[in-house]
Amino acid sequence: MKILIAEDEYTTRLTIQVCLERWGYQVETAADGKDAWAILDKPDAPEIALLDWEMPEIDGLELCKRVKNLKRDNPIHVIMVTARDSRSDILIGFDAGADDYITKPFNDDELRARIRVGERIVRIQSTLSETLQELRQALDLVNSLQNSISVCNVCQMIEGEDGVWYEPDDYLNRKADSRVNWGECPQCRERV
Template sequence: MKLLVAEDEYTTRLTVQVILEQWGYRVDSVEDGAAAWKVLQKPDGPQIAILDWEMPGIDGVELCHKVKVLDRDTPVYVIMLTGRDAQNDILQGFDAGADDYITKPFDENELRARVRVAERLVTIQEELAISNNELRAVLNHVEMLQSSLPVCTSCLKVQHYDDSWRTLKDYVEQKEDPRFLYTICPHCRK
């Protein structure tokens, strides 16, 4: 699983990165919000982001807002890791779309537990996205099977799904329409 650590303080960023890599995660590590945003927009971007609140450029709260509207099959799981520990700050972080919130200084075991929860949720979301895509494909297939197949009564051409008209022979040879089941009849087998 791929994670992003966005933290402007070098020691904290390196510490978190090393800990995560020791646990077997692939980690992208950046020092500001703008660099984090670039990484998160990639099609193969990280599934989990650990964001500091106060960073140059785009701060963690603004970045969290931006991440939550990304067009992805599965949303990025965001953990805010910050020194801001006032209840109002925590609520503001969650209101921005953070999925979890850890205050500094952090406990390594707590970080591990929360990252594992994030990993489980991301995995479930990915499985659901795959199932939804498969279901959509099946529903499209059923819809196509239930639709009628227009045939011209004069020339016997068949209307293709792209609205072109083809001879039945051309249409069947394309083997694109799932309504046709291709087999060999008993007469032709002989």
């Protein structure tokens, strides 16, 4: 899983990066909000973003809002990582769209636990998106079958929308892109 660390303070950024890489994550880093936005606005953006609140160019709150407004099947899981620890700051962070919030200083175990929660949420969201896509495809198929046509499996006559049975060539010349539903016309049913 790919994780972005957007942190302007070099030592903190490097410390988090070392931890994440030791735990097996692929890490991208940004020293300011502008660089972080350039990374997060790509189609192959990291699935999780650790955003510092106070950064040059674009602060963490604005960056979080932008990320949450992206039209994506799998939204980026945002964890605010900041020294701002007042109750009102935490609420402002969540109101901006943050999925989680860690206050500095934090320990490695807390960071790892929150990353794992984010990873589970990302995987669940990905599974839901795949299922939704499958459901959309199934619905498209159902809709196309509702517009199917009836064809006599004995004489090959085709029933038109008007209820009249036509020779295949006559019907197909009238309807270029039709779905075929094989059956029997009333005359052939009587013969069989």
